[in-house]
Amino acid sequence: MSQQLSHDTISISKTIKAPAEQVFSAWENPKARSIWGAPSKDEAVEFIENDFRVGGLDVHRCGQKNDLQFRVETHYYDIRKPHRLLFTERVYTDDSLLSASLITVAISENKRATEFxxxxxxxxLVGSGMIDGTRNGWQCALSNLTAYLEATRVEVK
Incomplete structure (x- = not known):
């Protein structure tokens, strides 16, 4: 099978009625990420390793609940609590690299909500379908994050 190289930049913005510290905590806690990170009720995220620090590595498997076929390796390069994350993600299936991404999360708080x-x-490395799946997966996960935080929120003062 020949590999099809595709590139894109995906930008997603959300407003959450929760403090920036709480938004950031949902990123650094693997149990919370397992709850909000799966794009749908039929999918799951299972952490194998968690080392949330600059230079650290997280490893998780994801996919359909009965088939966690994707392995994701996340390397952290910059963590500025509660304002910024910079990390890479590599997605594999078996021994094949499917995609590599540089991801930036910018978080800012105003009086009533947090923008991120x-x-x-x-x-x-496998064509535009992987990019479309990544876009959809992140959009759904971030909508889940918003619902998760708003359900468990602490009032912003």
């Missing part, structure tokens, strides 16, 4: 923007610079 996720920018994903992705290279797919």
């Amino acid at each position: 923007k996720v920018t994903i610079q992705i290279t797919s």
